[in-house]
Amino acid sequence: MTGDAHAIALQEHSPVAGVAHDERGGISNPVLGMILFITSEVMFFAGLFAAYFNVRANAPAWPPIPPTVTEELAEHFHHLKAEPWLALALTVILVLSSFTCQFAIWAIRQNDRTGFIRNIAVTVILGIVFLIGQGYDYTQLGFGLADGVFGTTFYTLTGFHGAHVFGGVIMLSVLLYRGMAGQFSARHHDAVEATSIYWHFVDVVWIALFSTLYIL
């Protein structure tokens, strides 16, 4: 079998057939590199989650209650879990942005540049809204990073997630700029594929965060 025939065979039957390929039949290098980078990011968040579960298991009560913390702080901690409405809204926004990101991918694979630009622009806006919402939530929470181990783990986990969202927004903005400059086509859009995979990962981490910090 020639290399080309292999490539065609792979594209027809492989579950990764949709992902960008190079002509020898494998996933394109930038996309493979991004997926591997994301596995390392999974392990980074694993370390932070490990810390969270560890301190939570060692705490006599979670969220902490007096006398380990003040009455006021315990009140704020309780409020976080009892009324997670803003966080829920943020979840919806982020999931929506994953959808628009995927619409953008489908558009550019069909060479629909206008559709691509529109959807990327919406994704960027949703990402920025998420960040603003997260920042606003921080001001409303009533406790800070230094407020016991609950505060520390909460802010570290959500803060690093927010930093990753921020990085993703920058990457998406670069895509928007390059897309408007006409640099992407159906044949040539590895950067878009890679960024969209990163953006979906950011969304998945938020789901895990939201479930762990607000619900569990």
Added chain:
Amino acid sequence: MHPLRHPRNAIFVGILFVVIGFVYWFVPYVGGWQLDYAGVTMLAALGIAMGLMAYVLIAGSPNE
């Protein structure tokens, strides 16, 4: 295809670590010893990450 080349089998390495993590949780849990949640979390995440990595490396390789 040789079993070592099939992408689906590559996930085995990820499952291996999830299983190790599960054993690491299960035995102290039933034995009444101290549970290391940090270790369990890291091993479980390692399994997920390894499975994803192995799958994408085998599935994404050129077919030669």
Added chain:
Amino acid sequence: MATTTLTPAASAYRSGLYEWLTTTDHKKIGILYIVNSFIFFFLAGVLALGVRAELAVPGLQLLTDEHLYNQLFTMHGTAMLFLFIIPMLAGFANYIVPLQIGAPDMAFPRINALSFWLLPLGGILMFSGFLTGGTAAAGWTGYPPLSEDRPGGLASSGPGMDLWLTGLILIGTASILGAVNFLVTIFKMRAPGMTLFRMPILVWTALVTAVLVLMATPVFTSALIMLFIDRNYGGHFFDPATGGNAILWQNVFWFYSHPAVYVMVLPAMGMVSEILPVFSRKPLFGYKAFIFATAGIGALGFSVWAHHMFTTGSVYLPFFSLMTFLIAVPTGVKMFNWIFTMWRGKLTLSTPLLFALGFLSMFLIGGINGAFSAAVPVDFALHDTYWVVAHLHYVLFGGSVFGVFAGVYYWFPKMTGRMLNETLGKVQFVLMFIGFNLTFFPMHVLGLQGMPRRIADYATTAGWNELNLAATIGGFLIAASTIPFLWNVFVSLRSGPIAGDDPWEGNTLEWATTSPPPPYNFDRLPEIRSERPLFDLRHGLTHPAAVLPVPTDPSVTSPPVVVVDEPVARPARARRTRKEP
């Protein structure tokens, strides 16, 4: 000297400083890694000489400030691990892996350059502590509460610890990016005919090492960040008074640092696995077993981290003890295979082989004394004593460093086009071997006698005086052994004998091009039908005329590549016992 190569037209060229600073060529970057790593090797070595000078006799003579002593052993450990051995092996892999798989470069050349340049930056950040009131001084393991800066009692106040954390975060990021680079290169850029099970062992060890780095280093980054937050933003991760847990640091730290020690030794094992067959004129014994053993070590390496924490009281002891003993199995398989590679071979005792033999014998000792520590009651007695110092130096110095020097002598001709002087190499080996054993063997006894680690001074009546003095003399002997090495490099670079393409009659693809190779690595590749493509070419088992086109630009559709996939026909039995005619 054998010249079985297909001679390309290009020849070596000299580059200016700008070229070196901005290069994305994996060969230049590999050399940058190696040079940078040697600089930190010597720097960290000087720090060790300071430690040994203080410990030679009882009483505080030179470093009357014990805090300075703590900085010395902290920075010695940190620099040796993160600025010397890991990047050194990464640099060798960077240089050799693309050549051995027949690729023109790494998958992401610019990220490759970034990965390198973050290293001197991280190193300078960490060492600048010496100018800003003291570097980190909590040991390379940085355990809280000593590494935190809470008021009262033992703490690491001052910027040194924060510089240490930031430097390591940068270096860790560089490592992770490098790992992504290696994995994509190895899986996507092999030459036609180079299936996974025809890759040289060095490429396989680079692969497993990259997996370990990719998965474990981010966990270390998270720990460093948590400590940074504790120190600078009022965090409470490791503060028991407010709900944190100091043992949490140890857990997360060792989850990385144990796989890290395999990162520090597997590529050196790969290099030894390349060198032994060439200097025994015999194929590597048990190629596939090697690969599975390496993968097994990598996998098991993730399940043993808490054997560094047996004495904390919060570890599920039987699990970790069992897993630790299990690692001896694949390691034993490899040891067996190396010995049987040499068995009945035609040995040439040149310097690369001498260092490889040094690796085998010293790593064996290191593995055995490690197995002692795997037994929990033994570890309870020996934890934090000089026994552990002996163990870690036997595997890291006796193992990895000897492996590195074997690699230096073996690949220096390929990298520079000149041979290193054999006599000077042998002098270095003998001095270094004797010095190393004189330094570290007594530490087994010191550990058994109860001498703790990381102490600046000890009582005259403890009975440790003679052994410490012996260890110090050994340490300075090691230092002396680096002089013939440096002289060798200096002289050979200028006027060593010209190496030619293939001075050692090697088996792998890097010897199929000029020394040093042209920027694009290969003009033409030999046919690849086994794990020893050059051996096959030299013995007429493959045909030099039937070369395959080397795919370069993936966006250009090339003509269909006809890949002849049958392995070279050989009688089945002859595989194990065949020697070079």
